[in-house]
Amino acid sequence: MMDGPSAPRFDASAIRGRSWPSWQDQAVVVALVVYGSYALRGFLAEGLPTFWDAHSHLARAWFAMRALRAGALPDWTWMWYGGYRLFEFYSPGFYVTVAGVGLALGNVVEALKWVLFGGQLLGLVGLYAFLRILTGSVLLAALGGVLWLEDPQRWWLLAQVGNHPSLLLYALAPLFLLHARLCSRPGTPLRRLFAGNALLVSALVLSHYVNGLLVLPALLAAQVSWIWQSAAGRRARLQALGTVALALIAVAVLTSFLAVPMAVDLEQASLSLDRGMSLVHGPDLHKLLVLAGLGSWGWQYGMLQGHGALVAVAGLIVGL
Numbered sequence: 001m002m003d004g005p006s007a008p009r010f011d012a013s014a015i016r017g018r019s020w021p022s023w024q025d026q027a028v029v030v031a032l033v034v035y036g037s038y039a040l041r042g043f044l045a046e047g048l049p050t051f052w053d054a055h056s057h058l059a060r061a062w063f064a065m066r067a068l069r070a071g072a073l074p075d076w077t078w079m080w081y082g083g084y085r086l087f088e089f090y091s092p093g094f095y096v097t098v099a100g101v102g103l104a105l106g107n108v109v110e111a112l113k114w115v116l117f118g119g120q121l122l123g124l125v126g127l128y129a130f131l132r133i134l135t136g137s138v139l140l141a142a143l144g145g146v147l148w149l150e151d152p153q154r155w156w157l158l159a160q161v162g163n164h165p166s167l168l169l170y171a172l173a174p175l176f177l178l179h180a181r182l183c184s185r186p187g188t189p190l191r192r193l194f195a196g197n198a199l200l201v202s203a204l205v206l207s208h209y210v211n212g213l214l215v216l217p218a219l220l221a222a223q224v225s226w227i228w229q230s231a232a233g234r235r236a237r238l239q240a241l242g243t244v245a246l247a248l249i250a251v252a253v254l255t256s257f258l259a260v261p262m263a264v265d266l267e268q269a270s271l272s273l274d275r276g277m278s279l280v281h282g283p284d285l286h287k288l289l290v291l292a293g294l295g296s297w298g299w300q301y302g303m304l305q306g307h308g309a310l311v312a313v314a315g316l317i318v319g320l
Contacts, residue, residue: 054162168207
């Protein structure tokens with residue numbers, strides 16, 4: 001991709017200073033990790049994670065560890081939780097990760113806690129690096145990291161709902177955005193764009209199939225917009241966008257062992273909890289007030305969680 005006469009340069013060299021990461025960046029990352037370790041200390045607390053979905057994910061990770069220890073592939077059929085199967089409807093990434101750490105530690109419960117703890121710290125560092133490249137500002141990148149740590153939606157999903165496989169999405173999405181931003185620079189080899197997209201998007205899907213696909217359009221929209229702005233001329237844009245499309249085809253091939261069985265056996269998955277509820281609702285402006293911290297969320301909104309007025313205002317300022 002070549003640089004146009006008026007196209008913005010998306011280059012890490014635009015960051016103040018000649019070295020990346022600079023000593024300021026290193027100091028801020030250390031400070032964020034220390035603060036993040038304190039904020040996330042609850043994930044290392046004594047006891048078993050048992051609220052909502054957490055206990056079932058712990059059981060799956062334990063089964064996966066036992067299978068790996070015996071030298072077997074954990075591809076058994078699940079007979080509870082809606083009929084989902086590990087290597088079909090639930091992506092295996094989280095379970096295999098916890099199982100591997102569990103084999104190293106000799107304790108799958110401690111492994112689960114450290115994966116949850118460390119995965120969020122990885123996402124924090126990745127987000128800082130992405131925002132640093134995006135804004136060129138140490139202060140804005142650091143503030144973005146603090147806002148991410150204080151995000152109640154992530155706390156609600158991981159600590160209360162117990163949707164632990166979604167952890168890897170929080171860890172990997174910032175890395176994808178960082179990759180997408182850097183690969184939007186003029187002169188970036190297309191093979192790097194292809195390989196990064198194929199591997200990172202596959203990792204997102206292998207982390208949590210449904211949620212990974214739900215966040216993918218937003219991630220790709222950001223990437224495509226950066227490519228559109230930086231590429232000089234129609235040919236350069238088509239080459240880059242074509243590379244993104246080819247990477248998605250590669251993702252479909254790499255994750256076909258999940259998609260094909262799911263498509264074939266979809267009727268075997270029980271969704272009885274959803275069949276009594278309408279999945280399409282009319283516009284509800286009160287939900288926006290909930291997200292802004294100006295309205296009470298209540299149980300009627302399910303997964304909707306208020307961020308609080310302070311977090312909402314700070315996020316708005318950073319966005320502007």
